[in-house]
Amino acid sequence: EAEVAQSPRYKITEKSQAVAFWCDPISGHATLYWYRQILGQGPELLVQFQDESVVDDSQLPKDRFSAERLKGVDSTLKIQPAELGDSAMYLCASSSLQYNEQFFGPGTRLTVL
Amino acid sequence: AQKVTQAQTEISVVEKEDVTLDCVYETRDTTYYLFWYKQPPSGELVFLIRRNSFDEQNEISGRYSWNFQKSTSSFNFTITASQVVDSAVYFCALPNYGGSQGNLIFGKGTKLSVKP
Numbered sequence: 001e002a003e004v005a006q007s008p009r010y011k012i013t014e015k016s017q018a019v020a021f022w023c024d025p026i027s028g029h030a031t032l033y034w035y036r037q038i039l040g041q042g043p044e045l046l047v048q049f050q051d052e053s054v055v056d057d058s059q060l061p062k063d064r065f066s067a068e069r070l071k072g073v074d075s076t077l078k079i080q081p082a083e084l085g086d087s088a089m090y091l092c093a094s095s096s097l098q099y100n101e102q103f104f105g106p107g108t109r110l111t112v113l
Numbered sequence: 114a115q116k117v118t119q120a121q122t123e124i125s126v127v128e129k130e131d132v133t134l135d136c137v138y139e140t141r142d143t144t145y146y147l148f149w150y151k152q153p154p155s156g157e158l159v160f161l162i163r164r165n166s167f168d169e170q171n172e173i174s175g176r177y178s179w180n181f182q183k184s185t186s187s188f189n190f191t192i193t194a195s196q197v198v199d200s201a202v203y204f205c206a207l208p209n210y211g212g213s214q215g216n217l218i219f220g221k222g223t224k225l226s227v228k229p
Contacts, residue, residue, distance in 0.1 A: 033216055042117075042204050042219030043158070056216060089156060100146065100208070102217060104158035 002026040004105035006092050012111045018080035021108045025074070025094030031055075033102065034067055034077050037089040046090075049075060082112045115140055117205050119220035126195055127228050134190045134223045136205030142166075145207055147181065147188045148217060153201040161203075164188065195227045 005024040013019050025032050030051050035043035046065065048056040051072035060067065064083070069075040079086055089109050093102040116139040126132045138147065149161040162172065164181050172179045176193045192199055202224045206217040 035216075040221070042206070042221050043217075044219070045209070045216035048216050091158065093158075101148075101160050101163050103160060104150075106155065106157045109156065 004092055004094055004103055006090075006105035006108055008108055009106060010109050010111075012113065013082050014113050015084055016081040018078065019082050019110065020079075021077045021090050021092075021110075023075045023077070023092030023105060025092070026096075026103055029094035029096050029103075030072070031095045031097065032069060032075050033093040033095075034075070035091040035093065037091055037107075039088070043089075043091055046077070079110075082110075084112050086110060087112045115207055115209050115218045117207060117218055117220035119203075119205055119223050121223045122221070123224045123226070125226045125228065128197060129194050130227075131191060131193050132195050132225065132227075134192075134203050134205075134225065136188045136190065136220060138186050138188065138205070138207055140186075140207060148206045149179070149188075149190050150204045150206065150219075151201045152204065152222070158204070161190075192225075195225075197227050197229055200225060200227045 007022050011019055032049040034046040036046050037043040045059055047060045047067045049069045052069050065079055067077045089107045091107045092105045095102045118137045121135055145166045147164045151159045151161055169181050169183055178191045180189045202222040204219045204222045206219045208215040209218050
């Protein structure tokens with residue numbers, strides 16, 4: 001069964017360091033989402049891609065976060081520099097244009113010390 | 114604005130009990146979809162159901178059932194004869210931009226603990 005892949009699963013870093021997360025969506029899914037989930041809360045959108053184009057990055061802290069999906073397939077989310085408040089679960093999801101169920105990857109749990 | 118409210122923060126039941134998770138939503142759209150996801154301790158969000166606002170029929174899938182009432186803007190989820198494996202956080206969600214596409218707006222989730 002097709003799945004959304006994410007790596008790494010866990011990341012511990014010190015504040016002011018750079019971190020990067022990778023996501024490979026389900027094959028053929030044009031839409032890719034990055035969500036951030038703080039403990040005890042629901043996921044919140046950081047950025048949405050349609051193929052290689054950004055559709056919505058209104059909630060992305062652009063002074064330190066960046067995201068790209070160069071070939072419209074896999075995607076990378078970067079934080080530089082990381083801050084203590086960035087500790088959270090980072091979830092990637094993808095959906096097809098035809099059916100809008102979003103399928104989520106296992107997430108990357110980030111801890112900033 | 115789009116909003117999802119899950120008033121129950123945590124629920125604890127004993128195995129084989131029935132349990133209902135509440136979801137109330139606000140939307141600016143006349144047609145929309147609603148979703149439920151399950152998040153077990155491993156962290157991955159698992160898709161459970163998508164419901165179109167056109168269809169107010171209740172849906173049943175095994176021990177799971179969903180009650181959609183447009184008049185009260187509610188989309189409640191019932192687990193019949195709960196099992197320990199049902200222990201997870203459950204999220205209700207709707208698309209931010211209406212219709213079927215766009216990012217999801219999630220409630221804060223209800224943590225369900227099923228004890229043996």
